[in-house]
Amino acid sequence: MTLDVLLVYLPYTGGFMPNLGLACVRSAMAQVGYSSQIINFDYSFSHVVNEVSDPHLRHKLYNLENWVGEDKLQGLLPDINDSVESWVQHIYSVPSNALGFSVNCFNHAATAEVIRRLRLLGDDRPILMGGANCYFPESVEGISYLADAVVLGEADETIPEMMPWFMNGCHGDPPTGVLVSRSKGEQTWKIRNPPEDLDRLPLPDYGDEIWPEGWGYPDFPIEMSRSCILSCAFCDVHSRNGSFRMRSPKRLIEEILSLKQRYPSLRLHFNDSLVNGKLPYLREACERIEAEQIDVPLVGQAIIRRDQKFEDFQAMRRAGFHTLIYGLESGSYTVLQIMNKKSGGNLSQISQCLQMTHDAGIKVVINLIVGFPGETREDLLEAADFLCENAQYIDVVASLSTMVLLPGSPVSRFPEKFGVEPTTRFGPDWQTLDGTNNYDERQLRWSILYDRLISAGVEMGTVVKRMEKPAPSPPKPRSLWQKLAGKLNPV
Numbered sequence: 008m009t010l011d012v013l014l015v016y017l018p019y020t021g022g023f024m025p026n027l028g029l030a031c032v033r034s035a036m037a038q039v040g041y042s043s044q045i046i047n048f049d050y051s052f053s054h055v056v057n058e059v060s061d062p063h064l065r066h067k068l069y070n071l072e073n074w075v076g077e078d079k080l081q082g083l084l085p086d087i088n089d090s091v092e093s094w095v096q097h098i099y100s101v102p103s104n105a106l107g108f109s110v111n112c113f114n115h116a117a118t119a120e121v122i123r124r125l126r127l128l129g130d131d132r133p134i135l136m137g138g139a140n141c142y143f144p145e146s147v148e149g150i151s152y153l154a155d156a157v158v159l160g161e162a163d164e165t166i167p168e169m170m171p172w173f174m175n176g177c178h179g180d181p182p183t184g185v186l187v188s189r190s191k192g193e194q195t196w197k198i199r200n201p202p203e204d205l206d207r208l209p210l211p212d213y214g215d216e217i218w219p220e221g222w223g224y225p226d227f228p229i230e231m232s233r234s235c236i237l238s239c240a241f242c243d244v245h246s247r248n249g250s251f252r253m254r255s256p257k258r259l260i261e262e263i264l265s266l267k268q269r270y271p272s273l274r275l276h277f278n279d280s281l282v283n284g285k286l287p288y289l290r291e292a293c294e295r296i297e298a299e300q301i302d303v304p305l306v307g308q309a310i311i312r313r314d315q316k317f318e319d320f321q322a323m324r325r326a327g328f329h330t331l332i333y334g335l336e337s338g339s340y341t342v343l344q345i346m347n348k349k350s351g352g353n354l355s356q357i358s359q360c361l362q363m364t365h366d367a368g369i370k371v372v373i374n375l376i377v378g379f380p381g382e383t384r385e386d387l388l389e390a391a392d393f394l395c396e397n398a399q400y401i402d403v404v405a406s407l408s409t410m411v412l413l414p415g416s417p418v419s420r421f422p423e424k425f426g427v428e429p430t431t432r433f434g435p436d437w438q439t440l441d442g443t444n445n446y447d448e449r450q451l452r453w454s455i456l457y458d459r460l461i462s463a464g465v466e467m468g469t470v471v472k473r474m475e476k477p478a479p480s481p482p483k484p485r486s487l488w489q490k491l492a493g494k495l496n497p498v
């Protein structure tokens with residue numbers, strides 16, 4: 008049977024879970040009678056990358072920066088060409104009336120490459136794009152010409168409205184929430200506000216994705232909210248998702264139960280920016296989950312809140328939360344103020360929150376940023392001191408990143424306000440107006456903090472470990488990679 012739309016997610020984001028966004032799109036299409044199927048090449052390719060035995064090639068592939076932009080992708084193509092070709096052939100072989108691609112900054116270039124190859128093969132199916140890279144018209148400028156239509160922002164309410172227009176040739180003005188690239192690169196679009204009532208959205212449908220057979224991870228994404236209650240200066244969440252919204256605990260539990268029925272031994276990762284945006288809601292959700300004896304391991308991101316009590320963490324633990332990932336970002340009070348990350352209070356209150364989480368039996372995972380504009384070398388050392396003093400409460404550093412300026416974030420929109428040289432803000436080489444914070448300085452600070460954390464016995468997560476360069480050695484012959492790439496078995 009010919010599908011209406013084949014939904015495709017290309018590498019590489021290191022995915023270890025099915026794609027929630029595409030599962031929502033699939034449900035939204037079904038609402039108005041259109042059939043679709045998801046092919047998640049990122050999911051399957053991640054497994055292949057994990058098995059690459061050449062440490063240099065593995066490091067090259069793990070490094071997500073190597074996937075960003077057409078130039079970088081060209082550098083990878085000799086190593087991944089066979090895989091790219093297998094994705095193209097697979098997509099080409101599935102009968103559908105249209106194609107849909109989920110695009111983010113990491114798979115943007117790979118998606119463009121695959122679409123170009125499909126067109127060369129004579130595949131003229133209309134193309135729909137959406138995803139994390141499709142929130143602002145500017146962010147899709149370099150790729151929208153390859154698509155017949157781009158869904159801007161949260162797609163849940165746009166998809167049902169735009170499908171008849173899209174499937175019937177995209178004639179006339181695009182519906183609200185859709186961008187089209189006309190001739191000569193001219194773009195036309197109408198912005199749509201994100202859905203206000205998340206309870207009204209259908210539950211995501213992962214369709215026929217193979218799980219868990221052929222895959223080692225029983226992890227699934229889920230969400231209880233969208234956007235965030237904070238406005239950190241480096242973050243683009245409000246430009247992408249607007250204001251903070253929550254689903255009701257009742258609807259959340261409905262989804263958990265339906266997933267559990269289908270995938271009995273699953274683990275759930277909350278996709279939310281934070282699970283503790285509204286404490287009364289979180290308390291009610293935890294109580295209900297415990298009362299229903301749902302018994303599913305839960306992981307979520309959270310903010311450090313000075314008003315969260317020990318009983319809250321105990322209730323979370325009883326509900327199944329075994330890990331909380333805190334976007335702590337820095338252990339310097341000064342830097343946290345400049346970042347506008349103030350919910351944790353002072354350093355002693357932040358320490359108390361880490362301790363309460365730990366004492367409640369929840370694993371404490373933190374994310375850190377090095378080199379925020381305004382951070383000095385002294386601030387970094389102060390941050391290192393704080394983190395080392397609290398090492399006993401920190402289980403893992405999941406992410407230790409040098410500062411990047413995300414389009415749509417306050418620091419990118421108002422660079423001078425943060426002391427950033429505006430002409431440099433679009434790349435990894437950005438620097439401050441006084442030149443003291445530049446690419447090399449940030450690499451140095453990264454190493455300083457990394458060494459301090461290691462010497463304090465703090466465990467580094469997989470993503471951080473992947474950034475450690477393997478010792479130099481002669482490159483392995485390419486045939487090894489070709490052999491591994493041949494194992495690729497897309498779902």
Ligand code: SF4
Nearest residue numbers: 235237238239242280
């Ligand atoms: S960084 Fe995290 S806590 Fe801060 S605004 Fe963004 S999502 Fe919210």
